Amino acid sequence: MQLGMIGLGKMGGNMAARLRDKGHEVIGYDVNPELRDVDSIAELVERLSAPRTVWLMVPAGEPTRNTIRELADLLDEGDLVIEGGNSHYRDDRVHADELARRGIEYLDAGVSGGIWGRENGYGIMVGGSAENVARAKPIFDALTPEAGSGFVHAGEIGAGHFVKMVHNGIEYGMMQAFAEGYELMAASGIVKDVPGTLASWRQGTVVRSWLLDLLVRALEEDPELEQLRGYAEDSGEGRWTVQAAVDHAVPAPVITAALYARFASRQEDSPAMKVIAALRNQFGGHAVVKKNTD
Structure with a gap:
């Protein structure tokens, strides 16, 4: 798959590297110019082919909220946002509703594995619709230790961050x-x-x-x-x-x-x-x- 990754710190950067190791195309953006592939989120969206999938790995709270708002203005109907940071599960409903008004899909993904995840794989806990989970499953399979292990579709929106x-x-x-x-x-x-x-x-x-x-x-x-x-x-x-x-x-x-x-x-x-x-x-x-x- 092709994926946009926003946030290339200790977790996001290693996740992007693991995905590339598994053959996926990752276009990354970070506030640190030394880490990013593109100079803005707008440029990242332009580089992705529709329907787009964008994964967020930015700090919870205002950084995530601001990024969601920016993506809502840039993405098109049918695109998918995966929020992989440690946001509060109640915020997921707000994010999903904001994006849904533009026809943009949403998944929340809890990610565990720390700095060892690139080598060992990550635990991925996802909330959202079965259709969107199936759409992003190749990404989840690449991130987890083995295809199917370390992954759970925990429930509807918010369930991933709750667990x-x-x-x-x-x-x-x-x-x-x-x-x-x-x-x-x-x-x-x-x-x-x-x-x-x-x-x-x-x-x-x-x-x-x-x-x-x-x-x-x-x-x-x-x-x-x-x-x-x-x-x-x-x-x-x-x-x-x-x-x-x-x-x-x-x-x-x-x-x-x-x-x-x-x-x-x-x-x-x-x-x-x-x-x-x-x-x-x-x-x-x-x-x-x-x-x-x-």
């Missing part, structure tokens, strides 16, 4: 569990080879996973993790997952706790922990560790 949101929420919980296990073993004084223990879990155990493989790799590069700060951002999907759990009255304590742990990581001197220390001192006479103001 990607839940996927990332689960990822938060798994990462937090590995992090806590690592810290507990390191603090025990009993376990003398924490990296080796984690590496041994990669074979035969019920916790073996790609995340565990990546943790072992990180420890091989920096056994004490001395080059890192204990600081973790959240990209939005974790918050949206927790909010969706509240909206649907579904208990999600693990994902919620993992999200809050990321918030705590950004506090060099946690106000909440100060309150706990003060209260322990007030009711129990526990020693208070005060800051060194010298």
